[in-house]
Amino acid sequence: MISGKAIGHKIWAIPEGYIPSYSNGPEPEMTSHETVCILNTGRDDATVQLTIYFTDKDPVGPYVVVVPAMRTQHIRFNDLSDPEPIPKDTDYACVIEADGPVVVQHTRLDSRQAENALLSTIAFPVE
Amino acid sequence: MISGKAIGHKIWAIPEGYIPSYSNGPEPEMTSHETVCILNTGRDDATVQLTIYFTDKDPVGPYVVVVPAMRTQHIRFNDLSDPEPIPKDTDYACVIEADGPVVVQHTRLDSRQAENALLSTIAFPVE
Amino acid sequence: MISGKAIGHKIWAIPEGYIPSYSNGPEPEMTSHETVCILNTGRDDATVQLTIYFTDKDPVGPYVVVVPAMRTQHIRFNDLSDPEPIPKDTDYACVIEADGPVVVQHTRLDSRQAENALLSTIAFPVE
Amino acid sequence: MISGKAIGHKIWAIPEGYIPSYSNGPEPEMTSHETVCILNTGRDDATVQLTIYFTDKDPVGPYVVVVPAMRTQHIRFNDLSDPEPIPKDTDYACVIEADGPVVVQHTRLDSRQAENALLSTIAFPVE
Numbered sequence: 001m002i003s004g005k006a007i008g009h010k011i012w013a014i015p016e017g018y019i020p021s022y023s024n025g026p027e028p029e030m031t032s033h034e035t036v037c038i039l040n041t042g043r044d045d046a047t048v049q050l051t052i053y054f055t056d057k058d059p060v061g062p063y064v065v066v067v068p069a070m071r072t073q074h075i076r077f078n079d080l081s082d083p084e085p086i087p088k089d090t091d092y093a094c095v096i097e098a099d100g101p102v103v104v105q106h107t108r109l110d111s112r113q114a115e116n117a118l119l120s121t122i123a124f125p126v127e
Numbered sequence: 128m129i130s131g132k133a134i135g136h137k138i139w140a141i142p143e144g145y146i147p148s149y150s151n152g153p154e155p156e157m158t159s160h161e162t163v164c165i166l167n168t169g170r171d172d173a174t175v176q177l178t179i180y181f182t183d184k185d186p187v188g189p190y191v192v193v194v195p196a197m198r199t200q201h202i203r204f205n206d207l208s209d210p211e212p213i214p215k216d217t218d219y220a221c222v223i224e225a226d227g228p229v230v231v232q233h234t235r236l237d238s239r240q241a242e243n244a245l246l247s248t249i250a251f252p253v254e
Numbered sequence: 255m256i257s258g259k260a261i262g263h264k265i266w267a268i269p270e271g272y273i274p275s276y277s278n279g280p281e282p283e284m285t286s287h288e289t290v291c292i293l294n295t296g297r298d299d300a301t302v303q304l305t306i307y308f309t310d311k312d313p314v315g316p317y318v319v320v321v322p323a324m325r326t327q328h329i330r331f332n333d334l335s336d337p338e339p340i341p342k343d344t345d346y347a348c349v350i351e352a353d354g355p356v357v358v359q360h361t362r363l364d365s366r367q368a369e370n371a372l373l374s375t376i377a378f379p380v381e
Numbered sequence: 382m383i384s385g386k387a388i389g390h391k392i393w394a395i396p397e398g399y400i401p402s403y404s405n406g407p408e409p410e411m412t413s414h415e416t417v418c419i420l421n422t423g424r425d426d427a428t429v430q431l432t433i434y435f436t437d438k439d440p441v442g443p444y445v446v447v448v449p450a451m452r453t454q455h456i457r458f459n460d461l462s463d464p465e466p467i468p469k470d471t472d473y474a475c476v477i478e479a480d481g482p483v484v485v486q487h488t489r490l491d492s493r494q495a496e497n498a499l500l501s502t503i504a505f506p507v508e
Contacts, residue, residue: 007394007476007507013134015199015232016164016247037397039434039474053166053199072396072434072474093166093199093230095134103474103505105396108245118489119247120397120500121375124230126134140261142326142359143291143374180293180326220293220326220357222261235372246374248502251357253261267388269453269486270418270501307420307453347420347453347484349388362499373501378484380388 004070006042008103011126012096017052018108019078021088034077036096036123037105040067046098052086053093060084067102096123131197133169135230138253139223144179145235146205148215161204163223163250164232167194173225179213180220187211194229223250258324260296262357265380266350271306272362273332275342288331290350290377291359294321300352306340307347314338321356350377385451387423389484392507393477398433399489400459402469415458417477417504418486421448427479433467434474441465448483477504 020032040046046069049062063080067073077086077094086092096104104123146161167173173196176189190207194200204213204221213219223231231250274286294300300323303316317334321327331340331348340346350358358377401413421427427450430443444461448454458467458475467473477485485504 007392008505011134013166013168013230015166015230015249016162016201016234017199018201035397037472037474039394039396039476041394041434041476053168053197055198055200059197070434070440071436072398072472073436074397074399074472091164091199091201093164095166095168103394103396103507105502105505106247107397107500108247118500119234119245120487120489121232121248121502122396122505124135124232124249124252125505126230138261140293140295140357142293142357142376143289143328143361144326145328180295180324182325182327186324218291218326218328220291222293222295233374235374246361246372248359248375251262251359251376251379253357265388267420267422267484269420269484269503270416270455270488271453272455307422307451309452309454313451345418345453345455347418349420349422360501362501373488373499375486375502378389378486378503378506380484 004041004043006101008039008101009125009127010098010101012104012123013126014094014106014123017077017092017094019086019088033109035074035107036077036094037072037074037107038067038096039072039103040100041070042100043069044100045069046100046102048096048098048102051095053095055091131168131170133228135166135228136252136254137225137228139231139250140253141221141233141250144204144219144221146213146215160236162201162234163204163221164199164201164234165194165223166199166230167227168197169227170196171227172196173227173229175223175225175229178222180222182218258295258297260355262293262355263379263381264352264355266358266377267380268348268360268377271331271346271348272344273340273342286363288362289328290331290348291326291328291361292321292350293326293357294354295324296354297323298354299323300354300356302350302352302356305349307349309345385422385424387482389420389482390506390508391479391482393485393504394507395475395487395504398458398473398475399471400467400469414490416455416488417458417475418453418455418488419448419477420453420484421481422451423481424450425481426450427481427483429477429479429483432476434476436472
């Protein structure tokens, strides 16, 4: 697979988004956060557009990130700022669109209480 | 994706349902709960029917929720009341049927002990 | 869906099996356990055969369970005893074969430490 | 399924890799670790090649493991050493390639804080 063959899908969805507003433990590793992990095994850089959906207002985006060829990027939603930060303690969802095949996984670390909790799932591959 | 294109499937299933009957920590965010997160990226509102299956009695439903166009709804099973509340500490399962394509994810926060635990998975796309 | 239509697949796999050997908290709900949740939405009972795979010995099974029509069963691997109990603190995997379509999800509650941890995923649908 | 029929896919991907660098609790079961669980239900041994992708350097691999016929292997990334150990506290991703069909699941136990957290998901089946 070090051959540079591109694998995966171009569109993925994560319905369950939520960034807890407070944390316990040392920063930044124990800061409550939500992450989208993108793997690009291909020989070409992948430009990825994230669109954020909400419960009661219009979608916001695109947030644009580049995942270089044969690299992975683990992007904290907490760190996205352009076009605007994602509000904390707010239900959201995310659609990920890349210009080449990638693989996407979703993870949250919740440290609102003294001991952290984790969740993860492969995102839903749309096409 | 802000184009309003509808993505996903119309029928989804979650075999593992269970609402813990007690909690620790501040309400409502730390109340033990189980959530179905539904993303509707399309231009039309989606009417969603939830049917709840049990171990030893007939299914109950439909519970009807509307996910507006280009919105997400994170619905706590705890909050469903029509036709009847879902009993606590009881094994159940859920089938989700929408009148248009949606994407569904399942999450539980369990705060029965002092520190919360989380689980999540993309639901099973049936068709 | 209360119509009784059967949905899902007949063969599923769970590569990650492990029953922790000790627990904290009140029994049975906080006993460390591993669960296979099976949903049968059809009008016919489903007979399900579980085969357990190990690291260094031959597979054991089948463990036979019946999931009645339009019911869900959340089966603790801890409780399986015929043909033999599944050893604790031992890596295993599981293949689930039903005589009709079902949907399968895998969950573990680990209470070896004072606060429980959870994991879950939809099992892998084979065919 | 004790018949020895091979099930699954030959290529799988896990975008979210991260081995925490510290732990709490008794070793080795409570050591923070990340695991790839591989199930080989077939009659032939499966040779599996793991390639590790990073954020800012070239992929490393292959790490070669054999999953014997009709066996499961739960491999801790912590234990891989050839061609080189996987660095701790570092984002990575993994592609799994087998010479026959297998099923793959990803799990992490994070015990950086006093109580452990768990995550798991079926890996993404590529082909």
